[in-house]
């Protein structure tokens with residue numbers, strides 16, 4: 001399976017969408033911090049419209065699972081906000097864009113029954129985007145019921161590293177059988193990446209969401225305590241699929257995600273691209289009971305509860321620690 005054209009195209013699209021998000025962030029988020037969250041909707045819609053435009057042009061027969069919908073774009077945004085989206089997409093594409101085109105691109109591929117399905121999160125980690133922490137543009141490709149290609153464009157990859165706070169960010173990507181790579185977001189030599197070799201739970205660096213409401217922290221702490229046989233597990237809290245990228249690059253070992261609401265099922269666009277990259281880098285992914293993720297159920301991982309991502313060497317230890325918490 002050679003997906004080189006798909007990968008190069010997805011890399012270009014993700015870079016363009018990340019650049020657009022950065023422009024919106026620079027222009028709107030900082031001045032608007034005092035009066036609410038409006039800019040996020042603008043960035044989400046502009047990024048998804050740009051991605052939909054490029055997918056429609058290059059892969060007209062493919063399906064798409066993506067977070068935003070034109071119906072909400074028309075309902076939730078003011079005239080002025082929709083005009084802003086139009087302006088940002090017009091600037092990014094380099095030709096005038098009508099509102100009808102924005103709507104068509106937002107919905108491109110949504111109801112398509114296709115052999116291949118792109119899975120798109122136009123901004124993963126919205127709260128990180130608003131707070132100038134981690135966020136990424138995530139583009140994955142599902143084939144044969146599994147993500148086989150992933151691209152994450154992460155402008156905030158080094159955002160909590162003071163020495164690299166002016167770094168332009170990174171692009172991490174993979175195609176099945178072709179290895180996983182990290183390169184500077186706007187171009188530069190790629191570096192092959194591999195998960196860490198840590199096999200002793202006492203060496204494990206644990207990753208979790210920055211937003212406490214996205215993970216059952218009592219459960220997380222209990223698993224960490226059992227796994228590490230003590231209370232002092234090193235951990236990092238960060239937004240978005242940058243967590244998958246960190247594990248793929250050996251910068252973390254275990255990502256444990258369990259939303260407190262037991263009926264919650266994870267959205268595919270929060271995992272597909274990261275899954276492709278981390279598994280290609282040698283990592284392992286399952287739900288909290290060790291079941292493989294079922295990508296065939298639509299927009300959510302309906303047949304799984306929670307997600308565990310590891311460097312593979314620690315996976316069985318983590319599943320064992322989870323089982324010992326007695327969670328059902």
Ligand code: AMP
Nearest residue numbers: 124125209210211213214239240259270
């Ligand atoms: P993270 O940045 O890893 O915490 O996850 C970000 C993703 O969590 C977003 O893209 C949303 O799809 C998802 N999300 C947002 N709100 C919630 C919530 N209340 N519970 C669970 N997941 C959420």
Ligand code: MG
Nearest residue numbers: 121124125270
């Ligand atoms: Mg998301």
